[in-house]
Amino acid sequence: xxxxxxxxxxxxxxxxxxxxxxxxxxxxxxxxxxxxxxxxxxxxxxxxxxxxxxxxxxxxxxxxxxxxxxxxxxxxxxxxxxxxxxxxxxxxxxxxxxxxxxxxxxxxxxxxxxxxxxxxxxxxxxxxxxxxxxxxxxxxxxxxxxxxxxxxxxxxxxxxxxxxxxxxxxxxxxxxxxxxxxxxxxxxxxxxxxxxxxxxxxxxxxxxxxxxxxxxxxxxxxxxxxxxxxxxxxxxxxxxxxxxxxx
Numbered sequence: 181x182x183x184x185x186x187x188x189x190x191x192x193x194x195x196x197x198x199x200x201x202x203x204x205x206x207x208x209x210x211x212x213x214x215x216x217x218x219x220x221x222x223x224x225x226x227x228x229x230x231x232x233x234x235x236x237x238x239x240x241x242x243x244x245x246x247x248x249x250x251x252x253x254x255x256x257x258x259x260x261x262x263x264x265x266x267x268x269x270x271x272x273x274x275x276x277x278x279x280x281x282x283x284x285x286x287x288x289x290x291x292x293x294x295x296x297x298x299x300x301x302x303x304x305x306x307x308x309x310x311x312x313x314x315x316x317x318x319x320x321x322x323x324x325x326x327x328x329x330x331x332x333x334x335x336x337x338x339x340x341x342x343x344x345x346x347x348x349x350x351x352x353x354x355x356x357x358x359x360x361x362x363x364x365x366x367x368x369x370x371x372x373x374x375x376x377x378x379x380x381x382x383x384x385x386x387x388x389x390x391x392x393x394x395x396x397x398x399x400x401x402x403x404x405x406x407x408x409x410x411x412x413x414x415x416x417x418x419x420x421x422x423x424x425x426x427x
Contacts, residue, residue: 182239185209186254188295190275192228194220202228202249203279204236207292211282214238214249227253231261231271231299257299267302269408269415270312274298276408281319281397288322291315309416310370310377313385316393317371325349325396327388329372332356343367346391365391379416386413 187206195201200219205211214236218224227234233254240247261268274295282288294315301308320326326349331338333350341351343364357364365388368381377385394405 181241181243182237183209184235184237186233186235188257188275188299189228189230189232189234190279191230192219200224200228201246202251204234204249205275205278205282205292205295206236207289208287209238209285210287210292211278211284212238213284214240214247216249216251219251224251226256226259227251229256229258230275231257233257257302261302264303266305266415266419267308269412270302270308271299272408273406273412274312274315276406277316277319277393280403280406281323281393291319291322294318305419309382310385313368313382313389314371316386316389320389320392320396323397325392327392329367341367341372344388346395349392349396382416383413386416 185206185208187204190203190205190211193201195215198218198220200216201213202216202219203211203213216224216228219228228251235252235254237250238247239250257271258268261271278295282291294311298308298311298315301311317327327344328350329341331351332341332353333345333348334356335353337353340354342354343352343357343361344350344367345352346363346365351367352364366384367388368377368385370377370381371385371388390405390409398404
């Protein structure tokens with residue numbers, strides 16, 4: 181059997197003397213591994229860099245087999261961002277989160293669609309960090325751990341929602357949150373639909389989604405969040421857009 185699709189390289193691992201096993205994220209097939217003959221050759225190495233947009237054909241005798249990929253490069257996102265360390269770190273964080281969080285061979289079309297939107301905006305530092313956090317929130321929802329930003333867990337009202345309960349993942353209004361501020365996670369306004377996001381909002385958003393990704397998803401697998409995501413936070417803090425205390 182075989183299939184064809186466009187997707188993005190998530191990782192490349194040497195296999196044997198000349199081949200490589202690649203992990204590709206496609207809209208139709210989800211996250212899917214396969215063997216590329218000659219994958220470590222001088223011609224193929226630039227094509228198989230994480231984040232690159234590729235066209236692939238997968239062939240295998242049985243669907244559960246590793247199978248073989250034929251790969252054609254479409255664009256080299258990693259090379260385009262090489263001179264922008266922060267955006268490249270964002271790219272690395274996204275590919276690492278896909279590898280860590282998404283079950284292999286499960287289709288998640290909305291996650292793929294927003295993944296492409298974030299990648300298309302990685303050149304714009306005023307836009308992509310907030311998009312990335314929304315993508316992580318969507319990832320939580322796709323994995324069955326969606327957060328409730330719509331109404332207060334205590335009052336049932338939908339106005340002035342400022343925090344999230346770290347236990348339930350439900351929103352809390354400012355008045356209900358007041359006695360428990362040291363125990364709650366701040367809800368950045370851009371996750372409630374506002375267009376503006378401050379550096380503080382970005383880091384609070386990463387803290388919020390990171391908490392639930394680690395305690396809901398990775399905890400069950402006895403894993404922590406990928407190093408690439410921690411590096412993203414460090415780079416944001418060190419950059420001009422986040423000159424605030426480290427979370």
